[in-house]
Amino acid sequence: MTLLAFDWALLIEKLVLIAVIVFSSLGIALYTTFAERKVAAILQDRPGPNRAGPFGLLQPFADGLKLMMKEEIIPNTSNKVLFILGPGLAMTAALMTCAVIPWSSHVELFDRKIELQIADINIGILYVFGVVSMGVYGIMIGGWASNNKFSLMAALRGASQAISYELAMGLSLIAVLMLSGSLSLKTIVGEQMADGNFWNIVYQPLGFLIFFVCALAECNRTPFDLPEAENELNFGYHQEYSSMKLGFYLFAEYVNMIMSSAVMACLYFGGYDIPFLDESTLAPNIAAILGVGALLTKIVIFIFIFMWIRWTIPRFRYDQLMNLGWKTMIPLALANMLITGAVILWRAGG
Amino acid sequence: MSITEILFFFLSALAVFSAIMVLVSRNPVHSVLWLIAVFFAISGHYILLNAQFLAIVNLIVYAGAIMVLFLFVIMLMNLNKETERNKHIWMKLAGAVSGGCFLMVLVSLVRQASDFQEKTALMGTGDIGLIKNLGKALFSDFVVPFEISSVLFLSAMVGAVVIGKKE
Numbered sequence: 001m002t003l004l005a006f007d008w009a010l011l012i013e014k015l016v017l018i019a020v021i022v023f024s025s026l027g028i029a030l031y032t033t034f035a036e037r038k039v040a041a042i043l044q045d046r047p048g049p050n051r052a053g054p055f056g057l058l059q060p061f062a063d064g065l066k067l068m069m070k071e072e073i074i075p076n077t078s079n080k081v082l083f084i085l086g087p088g089l090a091m092t093a094a095l096m097t098c099a100v101i102p103w104s105s106h107v108e109l110f111d112r113k114i115e116l117q118i119a120d121i122n123i124g125i126l127y128v129f130g131v132v133s134m135g136v137y138g139i140m141i142g143g144w145a146s147n148n149k150f151s152l153m154a155a156l157r158g159a160s161q162a163i164s165y166e167l168a169m170g171l172s173l174i175a176v177l178m179l180s181g182s183l184s185l186k187t188i189v190g191e192q193m194a195d196g197n198f199w200n201i202v203y204q205p206l207g208f209l210i211f212f213v214c215a216l217a218e219c220n221r222t223p224f225d226l227p228e229a230e231n232e233l234n235f236g237y238h239q240e241y242s243s244m245k246l247g248f249y250l251f252a253e254y255v256n257m258i259m260s261s262a263v264m265a266c267l268y269f270g271g272y273d274i275p276f277l278d279e280s281t282l283a284p285n286i287a288a289i290l291g292v293g294a295l296l297t298k299i300v301i302f303i304f305i306f307m308w309i310r311w312t313i314p315r316f317r318y319d320q321l322m323n324l325g326w327k328t329m330i331p332l333a334l335a336n337m338l339i340t341g342a343v344i345l346w347r348a349g350g
Numbered sequence: 351m352s353i354t355e356i357l358f359f360f361l362s363a364l365a366v367f368s369a370i371m372v373l374v375s376r377n378p379v380h381s382v383l384w385l386i387a388v389f390f391a392i393s394g395h396y397i398l399l400n401a402q403f404l405a406i407v408n409l410i411v412y413a414g415a416i417m418v419l420f421l422f423v424i425m426l427m428n429l430n431k432e433t434e435r436n437k438h439i440w441m442k443l444a445g446a447v448s449g450g451c452f453l454m455v456l457v458s459l460v461r462q463a464s465d466f467q468e469k470t471a472l473m474g475t476g477d478i479g480l481i482k483n484l485g486k487a488l489f490s491d492f493v494v495p496f497e498i499s500s501v502l503f504l505s506a507m508v509g510a511v512v513i514g515k516k517e
Binding site for chain 1: 402
């Protein structure tokens with residue numbers, strides 16, 4: 001832990017990195033809301049937001065300004081501290097994932113080798129899991145503190161859905177970990193970039209499918225957006241929220257989408273790897289910039305698929321959701337894990 | 351004072367304060383949330399000991415799963431009213447005395463036990479808490495107890511399903 005021994009340059013380097021990553025995630029999330037409305041418009045054959053600025057590009061700022069200017073209403077029967085804590089927790093948990101994602105290889109600046117990853121910890125992917133399981137509290141606390149039956153029902157739904165799908169997600173992940181033999185996301189990406197290895201999607205198509213479905217459920221996206229099912233629960237767990245607190249909840253969903261897309265890209269699609277290109281032949285800085293571009297492209301594609309699904313597929317019923325999670329996803333993930341383990345053993349022994 | 355020591359005292363203070371708040375809070379939901387804070391502080395201690403795997407598993411299992419279930423039960427039973435009954439003053443006194451005695455026994459045990467003397471924790475250098483070493487230890491030296499405890503978990507799961515099943 002050189003950080004604790006006060007390597008000031010490292011401290012500054014990491015702080016700058018954190019600031020850049022957090023603010024760019026927020027910026028991307030801002031434009032993801034815009035993209036969501038545009039994609040919806042295209043899929044429904046209408047123009048979509050096009051008034052604010054050229055092609056409506058200033059629309060997210062108009063939306064943000066509107067949210068901030070709205071009156072802040074805190075219901076007087078609510079639990080005030082927890083009511084305010086809820087959206088904050090949701091946002092914090094959403095942003096914390098970015099700490100372990102390897103955004104690219106390293107750049108060389110002022111004679112320093114700067115890794116474009118905030119922390120390459122030994123337990124990277126478990127950290128992501130820990131943060132995801134904390135994300136439930138934002139929903140639960142917000143829903144409960146509102147002191148509203150609909151909010152509470154939505155919060156309970158959201159939490160039970162998240163817990164159920166976390167299991168299948170973890171089981172599908174174990175297969176990837178058996179392949180790469182490490183929990184560090186950087187090593188997992190490195191394995192996929194190595195000569196003669198393909199991306200994990202080639203070895204783990206079923207695992208990826210399970211992971212993707214579970215990611216949809218964890219982000220509360222359609223067809224799993226039961227916590228905010230408008231026609232049953234009015235507006236879900238954030239019904240009592242207004243102004244920027246509502247904005248935080250809505251925004252956290254988009255940040256979650258970006259982070260889960262980034263995790264999926266790292267686990268199954270080679271992270272910052274550019275297909276059919278040997279990065280080691282390039283200068284490190286150029287390779288790093290191209291790598292960021294590659295990862296962002298993969299993230300954008302995933303986000304588009306998320307949106308495509310949202311505007312195409314109708315919502316599940318609650319019992320269907322639970323059946324799918326417990327009776328389909330978990331057995332499939334278990335089978336996938338066993339088969340992967342057997343194949344690895346057979347190859348190692350044979 | 352090194353950074354590690356400052357962190358140690360900060361985390362210890364946080365853990366003790368949160369633990370006291372768990373008991374003092376009248377609202378059960380607040381108690382659960384303070385308990386989560388305790389788990390975070392303890393995970394911080396694990397990280398100081400370089401036991402990253404233990405730290406994160408502590409968070410995933412206790413803070414992420416078990417406490418969520420606690421919250422579920424409390425929210426569904428609608429315990430948010432402050433339901434604590436007024437206990438008699440003698441009850442409180444007896445509780446304080448017996449609790450104090452227990453604490454004294456514990457402290458004297460820890461102080462006198464030969465296992466604890468002359469030993470210091472490895473701060474940030476030990477590597478038994480890393481997942482590779484832990485996995486090797488669990489699956490070679492401790493494989494029998496490990497497997498037996500997994501059977502125990504399985505039986506608990508089966509029991510829960512049997513109890514929960516509709517007739």
